[in-house]
Amino acid sequence: MLLINDPEGAPPGPKVVAIGSFDGLHLGHQHLLHLAQQEAHTRHLPLLVYTFDPPSKVFTKGEGFLTDLAEKIELLRALGVEIALIVPFNATFAQRSQEEFLGDLRGLEAQLLFVGEDFRFGKGRAGGLEDLRRVAPTQVVPLLELEGQPVKSSRIRELLKEGDVAAVHRLLGRPYTARGIVGEGDKLGRTLGFPTANIEVAPLKLLPMGIFAVRVRSLHGQHGGMAYVGYRPVVAGQSLRFEVHLFEFSGDLYGEELGVEFVARLRQDLPLSGLEELKAQLSRDAQAARAALERSR
Ligand SMILES: Cc1cc2nc3c(=O)[nH]c(=O)nc-3n(C[C@H](O)[C@H](O)[C@H](O)COP(=O)(O)O)c2cc1C
Numbered sequence: 670m671l672l673i674n675d676p677e678g679a680p681p682g683p684k685v686v687a688i689g690s691f692d693g694l695h696l697g698h699q700h701l702l703h704l705a706q707q708e709a710h711t712r713h714l715p716l717l718v719y720t721f722d723p724p725s726k727v728f729t730k731g732e733g734f735l736t737d738l739a740e741k742i743e744l745l746r747a748l749g750v751e752i753a754l755i756v757p758f759n760a761t762f763a764q765r766s767q768e769e770f771l772g773d774l775r776g777l778e779a780q781l782l783f784v785g786e787d788f789r790f791g792k793g794r795a796g797g798l799e800d801l802r803r804v805a806p807t808q809v810v811p812l813l814e815l816e817g818q819p820v821k822s823s824r825i826r827e828l829l830k831e832g833d834v835a836a837v838h839r840l841l842g843r844p845y846t847a848r849g850i851v852g853e854g855d856k857l858g859r860t861l862g863f864p865t866a867n868i869e870v871a872p873l874k875l876l877p878m879g880i881f882a883v884r885v886r887s888l889h890g891q892h893g894g895m896a897y898v899g900y901r902p903v904v905a906g907q908s909l910r911f912e913v914h915l916f917e918f919s920g921d922l923y924g925e926e927l928g929v930e931f932v933a934r935l936r937q938d939l940p941l942s943g944l945e946e947l948k949a950q951l952s953r954d955a956q957a958a959r960a961a962l963e964r965s966r
């Protein structure tokens with residue numbers, strides 16, 4: 670896959686172009702890219718995906734995001750996209766007129782465009798389908814439906830708030846993941862018999878709330894484990910924490926990158942009475958997490 674951040678970097682020649690933020694690269698996005706890919710094959714043209722980082726709504730509305738840049742690149746590559754144009758969505762880009770954006774598409778020699786139903790573009794979201802059609806024939810892919818509802822990034826965001834990682838898995842077609850570097854906590858976990866690596870994710874990365882069975886990728890390999898995402902009411906914590914305890918592991922993880930896959934939700938956060946109760950609860954969580962990991966094999 671050729672990765673570029675400026676339309677000028679694209680190789681010359683006609684192309685099929687799919688446009689969107691594609692946050693999450695969920696089943697709906699995958700469906701759209703599939704259709705675009707089929708058409709590109711039929712026409713013997715390369716497929717270029719024109720997308721933004723961060724997703725436009727993250728920049729304009731301060732919303733959290735589902736997939737970070739590295740995840741998005743990996744997923745686009747796995748989907749077999751030939752050219753990924755990922756432009757930085759910043760104040761300058763947000764101010765660009767629709768004509769400038771249409772100029773990009775002409776420069777890319779787009780022969781056929783693919784967009785989702787609700788796609789808008791240019792300063793103030795002024796541009797719409799009728800404008801795109803001035804550049805090239807445009808296929809509008811209706812939102813894919815699953816379980817009677819459209820598959821949308823906004824629905825996935827809601828489900829994450831509820832910690833419903835099983836439903837999120839169904840909409841993404843894969844488990845939800847998050848990655849980050851291990852930082853220091855209060856050094857309390859080890860005294861309870863459950864050391865927990867505190868993972869620092871990008872500030873706007875969305876995390877599911879609650880307690881989960883997880884699979885973790887580290888420099889040492891793959892581990893089963895259990896994760897906590899919450900404010901730690903038991904110690905009157907102030908900030909959101911994302912912590913994982915790895916089973917069958919002991920060693921130093923500080924400064925390492927961990928990739929976490931959310932397998933199953935175990936329970937909601939509890940205002941436990943104190944550290945003794947927390948310790949007993951962590952033992953029960955470990956049992957439940959091991960059982961969930963076993964079931965999901
Ligand atoms: C599986 C798991 C479940 C947890 N459940 C709760 C909980 O219900 N309530 C809570 O306040 N903290 C909970 N925690 C967070 C602990 O309070 C935290 O791990 C402990 O304070 C140690 O923090 P440290 O890593 O800063 O040393 C949980 C942690 C894990 C790993």
Ligand SMILES: Nc1ncnc2c1ncn2[C@@H]1O[C@H](COP(=O)(O)OP(=O)(O)O)[C@@H](O)[C@H]1O
Nearest residue numbers: 854855856858859864865915919920921922923
């Ligand atoms: N099985 C394990 N799971 C998670 N972290 C572990 C494990 N064994 C050792 N560690 C180390 O212990 C640290 C967590 O211990 P903890 O007492 O909770 O300290 P902190 O409050 O700094 O997170 C991790 O960052 C990691 O370096």
